[in-house]
Amino acid sequence: MPWDCAPLAPPHSSNWTASQRLPHKKALCELPRWKVRDLLTGFTSRFARFTSRFARFTSRFARFTSRFTKCMWCEMGWRNTLMKLPSRTEGGLQALSKVMAVIAAFVLAFMMLLTVGDVVGRYFFRHPIKGTWELVGLFLVCAGTWGLGYCQMEKAHISITVLVKRFSRRVQAITNSLAYLIGLVGFSLICWRMFLMAKKYYFLPKGNITDTLELPYFPFMLALSIGAGIMALMLVVDLVRSLAEVIRK
Amino acid sequence: MSPAEVGLIGFTLMILFIMLGVNVAFVLIVLGFAGLALLMGVEPALSSMAIISFERASSYEFAVAPLFLLMSAFVSRSDIGKEAYVMARTWVGQFRGGLAMATSVACGLFAACCGSSLASALAMGKIAYPEMKRHNYEARLSTGIIAAGGTLGILIPPSMGFILIGILTQLSIGKLFIAGIIPGIIEVLFYILTVYLLCKLRPQLGPPSPMTTIRQKFRSLKTTWPVVLLFLLVIGGIYGGVFTPTEAGGIGAFGALVISMARRQLTPAGFTECLLDTAKLSAMMIALILGAFIFNQFLAVTRIPFIASEWVTGLGLNRYVILIIIILMYIVLGMLFDIYAIMVLTIPILFPTMTALGFHPLWYSVIMVRVIEVGLISPPFGINLFGLSGVVDVPMGILYRGVVPFLIADIVHIALLIAVPSLSTFLPEMMLSK
Numbered sequence: 001m002p003w004d005c006a007p008l009a010p011p012h013s014s015n016w017t018a019s020q021r022l023p024h025k026k027a028l029c030e031l032p033r034w035k036v037r038d039l040l041t042g043f044t045s046r047f048a049r050f051t052s053r054f055a056r057f058t059s060r061f062a063r064f065t066s067r068f069t070k071c072m073w074c075e076m077g078w079r080n081t082l083m084k085l086p087s088r089t090e091g092g093l094q095a096l097s098k099v100m101a102v103i104a105a106f107v108l109a110f111m112m113l114l115t116v117g118d119v120v121g122r123y124f125f126r127h128p129i130k131g132t133w134e135l136v137g138l139f140l141v142c143a144g145t146w147g148l149g150y151c152q153m154e155k156a157h158i159s160i161t162v163l164v165k166r167f168s169r170r171v172q173a174i175t176n177s178l179a180y181l182i183g184l185v186g187f188s189l190i191c192w193r194m195f196l197m198a199k200k201y202y203f204l205p206k207g208n209i210t211d212t213l214e215l216p217y218f219p220f221m222l223a224l225s226i227g228a229g230i231m232a233l234m235l236v237v238d239l240v241r242s243l244a245e246v247i248r249k
Numbered sequence: 250m251s252p253a254e255v256g257l258i259g260f261t262l263m264i265l266f267i268m269l270g271v272n273v274a275f276v277l278i279v280l281g282f283a284g285l286a287l288l289m290g291v292e293p294a295l296s297s298m299a300i301i302s303f304e305r306a307s308s309y310e311f312a313v314a315p316l317f318l319l320m321s322a323f324v325s326r327s328d329i330g331k332e333a334y335v336m337a338r339t340w341v342g343q344f345r346g347g348l349a350m351a352t353s354v355a356c357g358l359f360a361a362c363c364g365s366s367l368a369s370a371l372a373m374g375k376i377a378y379p380e381m382k383r384h385n386y387e388a389r390l391s392t393g394i395i396a397a398g399g400t401l402g403i404l405i406p407p408s409m410g411f412i413l414i415g416i417l418t419q420l421s422i423g424k425l426f427i428a429g430i431i432p433g434i435i436e437v438l439f440y441i442l443t444v445y446l447l448c449k450l451r452p453q454l455g456p457p458s459p460m461t462t463i464r465q466k467f468r469s470l471k472t473t474w475p476v477v478l479l480f481l482l483v484i485g486g487i488y489g490g491v492f493t494p495t496e497a498g499g500i501g502a503f504g505a506l507v508i509s510m511a512r513r514q515l516t517p518a519g520f521t522e523c524l525l526d527t528a529k530l531s532a533m534m535i536a537l538i539l540g541a542f543i544f545n546q547f548l549a550v551t552r553i554p555f556i557a558s559e560w561v562t563g564l565g566l567n568r569y570v571i572l573i574i575i576i577l578m579y580i581v582l583g584m585l586f587d588i589y590a591i592m593v594l595t596i597p598i599l600f601p602t603m604t605a606l607g608f609h610p611l612w613y614s615v616i617m618v619r620v621i622e623v624g625l626i627s628p629p630f631g632i633n634l635f636g637l638s639g640v641v642d643v644p645m646g647i648l649y650r651g652v653v654p655f656l657i658a659d660i661v662h663i664a665l666l667i668a669v670p671s672l673s674t675f676l677p678e679m680m681l682s683k
Contacts, residue, residue: 101532105524108315108531112506115316115499119492136495137309144306144315147532150525156533157272158587162630164270175270182266183275189282190539193299224306231536 090237097149097230104146111139131213138210141220145227148187152234157183173245180239188232194225252288256551259284263544263594273590274533277540284547301542306535309495310415313422315531316498317364317407320505322523322530324362327509330372332472333358334380339461339469346448346455348384349394352377353440356398357433358473360405361480362505364412366588366625370399370633374640381455388643390447390454393651395641396633397440397659400622403588405433406484407501410588410618413534415494417541417596420610422494423487424677428611430484431672432619436662443658479504488680534589541593548597558602568606572667575599576620583624584631591621615673616666623659626652 031039118132151157164175198221201208209216250258259280266276278298285294305311324330337351337358344350356373363369373395381391403410406426415422448455483501486492492500509515515523548554561571582591603613625633628649638645666672 101525101528102521104532105521105528108319108527109524111312112316112319112499112502115496116503119496119500123491133309136312137307140308140312140315141303141306143528144311144531144535147528148536151529151532151536154529156529157274157536158533158590159270159272160267160586160590161270162585163268172270178266178269179271179275182271182279186275186278186282186540189295190278190298190302193295194302197296197299197303220307221303224303228302 090241093149093230093233093237094153097153097234100146100227100230101150104143107139107146108143111136111143114139131210134210134212134215138215138220142223142227145224146230148227149230149234152183152231152238170246173242176242177239177246180235180242184232184235184239187228187235191225191228191232194221194228198222198225252551253553253556255284255287256548256553259547259551260553267590267594273593274536274540277537277544277593281540281543281545281547285543285550288547288550297546298543301546302539305538305542310422311535311538313495313498314409314412314416314534315527316495316502317409317412318530318534319502319523319527320407320498321363321365321368322527323502323505323509323515324359325368325372326519326523327505327512327514329362329476329505329509330355330359331376333476334373334376336469336473338380338458339466342458343460344445345452345457346386346390346444347457348377348381348386349390349444349448349455350441352381352391352394353398353437353444356395356401357405357437358476360401360403360408360433362407362476362501363402364407364409366400366402366622367633367636369402370396370637371640373399374637378641384456384458386455387453388641388647389651390444391651392637392641392643392648393653393655394440394444396626396631396637396648396652397655398437399633399637400625401433401436403618403622404429404436404615406430406487407498408618409534410592410621411614412494413589413592414596414614414617416538417545417592418600418610418614420614423497424611424680425614426484426494427488427677427680428615428673429618430676432615432662432666435665435672436619436659439658439662440655443654447654475508479508488676490680537589537593541597545597554598554601557598558605561602562605568608569667571606572603572608572616575603576616576663579617579620580624580627583621584627584629587632588621588625591624592617609670609674611677612666612670612673616663619659619663619666623656623663626659627656628652 114129114132114135118129122128159179164172167175198218201216201218201221208218263276263280266280267273282294282298285297289297334351334355337354338348341347341350341354352373355377356369359369359372363372374392377395378391382388402408406429408426408429411425411429412422414420415425444455479501482504483497486500487494487497506515506520510520564571579591579595582595586594600610600613604610625631628634631652634645634648634652638648
């Protein structure tokens, strides 16, 4: 008999309703109308609250900065405002290079833990960490080169100052500018070429991954490029500063 | 211009710039690149520079340097040097000049965890000098032994000097470390002997301190054994081929961290500071290494190392005469330059020459490190002396005079090492690993 058999499910969907599929979440159309309205108003009110807070924050921020810039523009004039710009950039760059050095330092600590874990795993659990050899080498790029800018900031790069110390301050400023210029050339070349190399390796169809872990090389090349780049930026700052000292008198 | 001429011009310019105070790494990178560009064309020079940079910055072998630097940083931050000094003092303090002897022993122990010469001298200057002053030691003796003992830092493994030699010459860093052990111990003994003789001649230099009992002596060992154990673990592991020098560096740094954390000598802030210091120093090292390898590539293209070694072997001089000339040159360089700078500048040319003359590479490395150490403490420019004068309140003149007896001991020590090469080569040849 035709009424004995179960009705066939419509071909375009399963015979489960939305409420059965997700018992805790009802479809919007299944809810009573008052509930829908409630939900919608709740959402809009939350949205409104958020936008108003955001607007308040931005306006406060704008007022704060405008007061600041207005003061700078009025009292110092645009010339001095421009003069202030390098020192602000310098502060930002110094903060950046310090942050990068901290990252490098923690990568270094991680390298230490990795080698210890590898040795302990190899001799005590017969289960070395796979690819430690590669990882340590690749992390070294970050650990070694991201501290370059900080190293320059602290003037820790080796130089022989026995002779130069006897010169006058002005001559010292000249030799310093020479040093920073030479360093700037070197590190900006390295930064640029490492970036090109990373780009090349990124588009390389084969042979751009390490042997064991099959990690791509290009992020680490990019890391080297960034490390050399921050070094070059710090050198620009130092160069400007020492040139200013040369010109001052 | 022939390649050799370009190379010579490059070399002269390099010396000129370095004397003008331009940072060594910058000079090496730029001059190496400029030379390569002249000889090979700009584009190949640029790409070879990039390839060399990435290859060196990502080499597993080089990771040994930051890891041992980290270990040195942890050790310098904690009280390990002080404990070593206290231990040595209770054992030999009752002799005449005992505190000075103790300083030399403690320097040896400290050097066994720390790879830098100046850091050792500074640490010991802060610890041992006030103690010796309190016991009425003459400043001449106390500062002399501290400056001289500090130089043990780069002879006794782990040593940054040997690491740099290993990276630059492809010698095994493990073997170089092991080669430094016996000469280092003999150096400590020489310094003790010097102090003994000095105090025999002039008893007022170092009066003895009160006797300590056997019980106190053994109790003092309680604080020092973890450090000795760490040293034995690190060096024994390298010696037995249990792990590579890089792994040894990781274990050493971790061990130093655990020891100083367990004794609450290292706060989290101190830990971060150590890490930051190490990041700074390893950036310095890596810049130097990159420069060295780019410049070496340039030198290799000009064939100057080959020409130099051919010229020297063709001179027909006795090879020991050449060795003595080179030693004198290193002493002069050691007065003016930093040890890393000297190595980076001289090894590419001199090392092939010396091996061509038939000297054992390990033995020559030990002699080189030892001689640069002498330069570091020789007046009037010795870097260790300048560093030390910042820590102790003694005029430079007394520092200069105080260090003279130890310089004589150093020269005798070097003569001994030259006369008996097996002192440096015996242990590495016995090594189990390759």
